[in-house]
Amino acid sequence: MAPRIVDNHTTDSYRVNVIGTNSPVLVVLEGDQHPPRMGPIEASALVRYTREDGLAEALRGADALFLYDFQSSALRDVWSSADRLRWVHVAAAGVDPVLFPELRESQVVLTNSRGVFDGPIAEYVLGLILALAKDFAHTIELQRQGRWLHRESERIAGARVLVVGTGPIGRAIARMLRAVGMQVTGMGRRSQADDPDFGTVRPSAELVRWLPEMDYVVAVAPLTEQTKGMFDEAAFAAMKPGARFVNVGRGALMDTSALVAALRDGRLAGAALDVFETEPLPDDSPLWNLPGVLVSPHMSGDFVGWRDTLVEVFADNFQRWQTGRPLRNVVDKQLGYVPSRGV
Structure with missing residues (x-):
């Protein structure tokens, strides 16, 4: 009807x-x-x-x-x-x-x-990195069990982080992380020196080359034909042992099975994931229960x-x-996003 x-x-x-x-x-x-x-x-x-x-x-x-x-x-x-x-x-x-x-x-x-969403997501990423470095999830679990177990936590000041995606959200993340003393490098379509937010921007074609140097990798790139599945088995294998992966971009940027394998074999120390290939995350996904993994329901930018x-x-x-005035945020439909410097 x-x-x-x-x-x-x-x-x-x-x-x-x-x-x-x-x-x-x-x-x-x-x-x-x-x-x-x-x-x-x-x-x-x-x-x-x-x-x-x-x-x-x-x-x-x-x-x-x-x-x-x-x-x-x-x-x-x-x-x-x-x-x-x-x-x-x-x-x-x-x-x-x-x-x-x-x-x-x-x-x-x-x-x-x-x-x-630039500022809210930047704050969220900082929170995720702190949660991973300070082992907050384990602390909360020990509190629930009523257990007093002293541990040491990690400093984030001086840690090296690669922000993959140099649009406005990536730039806000870079500024936030630099403010707490992290050494930030950007990754976008083109290389750039002396960038005001990232310092240095590496070309995405060189992802595997630069991953071994990074303690944290933050994925925030737009989803395009070029970026889909960019974090695959080869990328996770190239990451520094003990590094951590944060995805607040799109779930399809990563190969979930390859990430799970890298976490299970101990190459990665952890991951914080706000986006997934399938949403909601299926009940039987191993990501729910893997040690060192934080799962959130696509909420990194959703502030009050x-x-x-x-x-x-x-x-x-x-x-x-x-x-009849020019519109803001006009998307280049071939690129898949609003063009800006360094993207």
């Missing part, structure tokens, strides 16, 4: 607010939650709120799409319904779920929410108020779009 269309009320598949007939038509893919603070946008556009099952119908005649459900890949399946679409905005920094060939080759402009901030970023771009 076709969805009912009712002004500002929930329907079978989507909701709309009806204003002037000359107003732009905006589709908002909601996911499990309705985006907050949409009032100013609703005042100037015909907004169709939908979930995945209503996306095809909602897209017909729509000018713009706000992917508030940023993990959804449903757009590809209903692309033929996007008969008037000119702009897609993703409420995330990563846009890999929508970089299918038809969108890449179209004239549709793609923007993301770059800048929202992040949903409001995502809508604010979109609202600013929406106003720019309506008034």
Whole structure:
């Protein structure tokens, strides 16, 4: 049955607010939650709120799409319904779920929410590194057991860390880690000397060459054809014995089975993982119980108020779009991210 269309009320598949007939038509893919603070946008556009099952119908005649459900890949399946679409905005920094060939080759402009998560993820990475170096997980477990077991912990000052991914999030991580005395090197598409955040940037083609020198490796690169699976068996085998791996980028950057093998054979001392090839992480994954592994549910950037901030970023771009001004955070659809220095 076709969805009912009712002004500002929930329907079978989507909701709309009806204003002037000359107003732009905006589709908002909601996911499990309705985006907050949409009032100013609703005042100037015909907004169709939908979930995945209503996306095809909602897209017909729509000018713009706000992917508030940023993990959804449903757009590809209903692309033929996007008969008037000119702009897609993703409420995330990563846009890999929508970089299918038809969108890449179209004239549709793609923007993301770059800048929202830089600081929060940098703080989270610092927390993960401290947790690994100071063995906090073991301390908490011993406390639960009521055991008094004195141990020594490691210093992070002076430790060498490779940040793989030199976009804004990687740069925020580099600044945070340098502030606590870590020796940071960046890795991006091109080499660079005297970088203000990383000091030195190595080219990603030389990943295996530089891994043996690093105490910590932080993966935060965007997911592209070039970066998919870059942390494979050869990469983990090249890492310094006793090194630790942190992934806050994309789960598909790593070969999970190769990581598990490196952890089980003792080559790596530990890992802190916030993203996974399959999410949620399956119940039978060995990562849940491997010693020295911290697992978190893709939350490194999700600070209190992040949903409001995502809508604010979109609202600013929406106003720019309506008034013909340049949009912020325009993604290069061939590269798969917003180009910036050193990426």
